[in-house]
Amino acid sequence: MADEFPADTELTHILVVEDLRRAGDFYQRVVGAELVREYGGTSAVLRLSGTWLLLVTGGGPTADKPDVTFSPPADPGRVSHAMTFRVDDCRAAYDTLGARGAEFLTPPVDHGPEIRCFFRDPDGHLLELSEAR
Template sequence: MPITNVVVNCTDVQRSVEYYAKFLEVELIGEATAERAVLDAVTATIELRAVEAGREQSTWVGDDLQKGFRHLGFKVDRLDERAEVLKAAGVEFKLDPLDAEGKVRICFFYDPDGTLLEMIQGDLQYAEMLDAEGVARERALGVPPRPRFDHVAVTVEDRAATDAYYRDNFGFSFIGTIEQPHDPRGFRIGYLKSGDTVLEVFTYEHEKSSRAPQLDVAGFAYAELAGDPPPDLTEATAPDGTTVYVDPDGFAFSVGPTV
């Protein structure tokens, strides 16, 4: 079942609403409060939740060798034009626009509280296609009229184990791979698709670090998947009482109604 919602903690909800609306053209659902706002990102919602600034230091680092959450990805048109608007506004970039493996154009930048975001333009040309029907469904989505949520990227220890877990419990399908032959760390990417959303799975031959999820500090908190509670995973509780599950690589998610 797909990713239906992504919870992002922020220190100023209104500031983040304005940021996501201006740069990613999300649409506010209902009314924003000082504590919470829900944004329509076409294929999923982005839920902004307020946390106290400086309450606790985030342990997330922008090193893809740290297992667990890495970034949120959005499919876009006119990537370079959008990047120029971001730069003119003083938004911090991690990676300027470039042509990447898989014949797509990408860039990486940060939201006001340091959550790493990616824009992607074009259809991925996979090094190995594993599910032709899944790839066809992905490409049938076409060029988005406004940026649409596409994926959550995670670094994992064992791609096969991750594939099996999310396939068996949530119906994700491993649709293809991208190789990174110039990366000395032995970097590979796999794509697990469900509905219109994707888990982008990073693996490395290099040694990786671990991180426990932090549900009450600024930044990515957890994703919500449609489905039933999974078996045999560590549980945590979000500030609003939501039960959150933590997979073996430290990626946090809740479960909600099947869509």
């Protein structure tokens, strides 16, 4: 299809964080991301589950986004973006990440065709573990 991105295109998720070191530590130590590079203490590129994750500190408009301000979630109870990790065994992943410091909203819940549970990063971004059966 002519409208598709080129085959070598990769998707990067951008998360705005309050404290770059705290967020970077969480994603590396708890979730298992690999630090690829940092930029001047305001952003870090991580490799995570076959994709790129860019952590950036907040900031005002720039020439290429003149009406946009980046800021961490103001209310973790209201979500406009979440990331799901598809895992083979939700309960085992829950135990592993919990032992590394992840704080889950609930233990895994069995919904029949899916077992899932949710946790947040230090800035309140919602993350999900999901096991499809």
